[in-house]
Amino acid sequence: MVAVVLVFVPGELSFGLLAVNGAVLGVAALDWALAPGQSRLRIERRFPAVLALGVEGRITWVVHNTTARSVTVRVADELAPSLRASTRRARLRVPARGRTEATATLLPARRGRFDIEEITVRIQGPLGLMARQGTRRVPGVLRVYPPFKSRDEAELRINKARILEVGLRSARGLGGGTEFEQLRDYGPDDEFRRIDWAATARTGKAIVRTYRAERNQTVLILLDNGRVMAARVDDVPRVEHAMDAAMMLTTVATRLGDRCGLVAFDSDVRAVVPPARRREQLSRVTEAMYTLEPQLIESDYAGAFSFAVSRFRKRALLVILTDLVEQAVGESLLPALPLIVRSHLVVVAGVRDPDVERWAGEVPDGPEAAYRKAAAVAALDERSRTVARLRGFGATVIDAAPGDLAPRLADTYLKVKATGRL
Known part of the structure; x- marks a missing residue:
């Protein structure tokens, strides 16, 4: 908003200055009147529902203009300092009956739940002298989870889980930690003592019992x-x-x-x-x-x-x-x-x-x-x-x-x- 200063000077110049001041006030009032009201704009805030601690994400502000004139809008968001936003403010030029968006990055420094509620919106008049300012409630929740730094290590161990089955063959000798899985034909790498003699007698060929982890x-x-x-x-x-x-x-x-x-x-x-x-x-x-x-x-x-x-x-x-x-x-x-x-x-x-x-x-x-x-x-x-x-x-x-x-x-x-x- 532009400040309008009224200057009072005694003497013959006072009437002229009063006229100038009046004109400036009139133009400023007209600019304020022509600035769209808050109800003529729609504000959105977009961000991921979940971010991991220390992992970068994006937040986007979208302004929809329902009026027949383009408009300049400034937004200031209510973001916690620990979200480490690259900026929480944006200036947007929104076309008539159109939309414009601005984006910032987030790099959370703390875990937890962040309730993001209000956005301050300043709508500038067409002459740039005055602006309408208001606070809009645009509720949202951002969850910052602990980082899963060992995810790749977990996948590596899961992918190598067949090695576990090899260990289970020796564990069977200890009498625990296994579940019977199936019968199959005897192979050259199978232990002789794993032959299922009843199944071998029925089929006429060597059959072994296989196990899996419980x-x-x-x-x-x-x-x-x-x-x-x-x-x-x-x-x-x-x-x-x-x-x-x-x-x-x-x-x-x-x-x-x-x-x-x-x-x-x-x-x-x-x-x-x-x-x-x-x-x-x-x-x-x-x-x-x-x-x-x-x-x-x-x-x-x-x-x-x-x-x-x-x-x-x-x-x-x-x-x-x-x-x-x-x-x-x-x-x-x-x-x-x-x-x-x-x-x-x-x-x-x-x-x-x-x-x-x-x-x-x-x-x-x-x-x-x-x-x-x-x-x-x-x-x-x-x-x-x-x-x-x-x-x-x-x-x-x-x-x-x-x-x-x-x-x-x-x-x-x-x-x-x-x-x-x-």
Whole structure:
């Protein structure tokens, strides 16, 4: 909107200036009157329903002009700073009875649900002196999911799942972990002891029994959302690494015919996805996790374990995604393990901090570096003791570097299936 300044000068020039001011006001009023009202324009906002954290997306504003004259429009959108929009404003020249659109990029820096409600619209008059401004409600919801960084690793393991069947042949000798699949003709690579003699007698040719991995087994992920998961490793909170591991395990397990579910907890249970092997299970698990933020409180492992075993009684592979810090494990996790280790196979997995390992291995060049090295060595010793204590309780422990947690967890699951431990 253009400001109109009235100038008052005493003397013989005052009447002339008043006339000029009056003319300017008249022109400005005419310009304002000719500017289309808000109801004459239709505003759309288009963006993906879902984006992944750190993955670029596009947002588009579309302005429809129902009037017989072209119009200049400025829009300013209500976008959260963490969406990191390249711009939230646009200037559009919209033709008569036409439409024009403007686009910006989004690069989310935070997970969660973003309710985007209002757009401020300024419609300029034909002379460019005045404008009509209003706020339009254009509601929309953008969901920012955790990034599935290990997706390719998951596909690689699924594609190589036939290797699992090779392992299952040796597992049959241990008497577990297999399901009878079919009878087929004996081949040169088959073991003699796998011949089905009854079928061989009936058909008059050698027939062997083939097996496959047991299916419809249960995998339950217990995702710690408490204080220890807020610490940053590789510039992101530990919980982000754990979420990636949860997504990879869900993908691999359900694609191989097993049931996978999720319980997220801190001092209370925050999200539950019952185990299932349906195609959309990954989406359900991701949907349950994407709004979670680590709470700066101690996690109640006993409460989470009691909830899990009371709701899901079938023997399962229980995967606890947490941090292997000595105090939390010693005071809360270890006392709660007897609730689950007797009836379930337990895996405890966490991500270690490469900075701590680097500090422990460096040669100090001064008092500050020496203190840092001593603290890092002590932290690694505590972590080693924690791993040993967990294994002493019968848990399988994964202490992985960033980027390795998800693949190592999936490999552990595949090994469990291959050896028939479930």
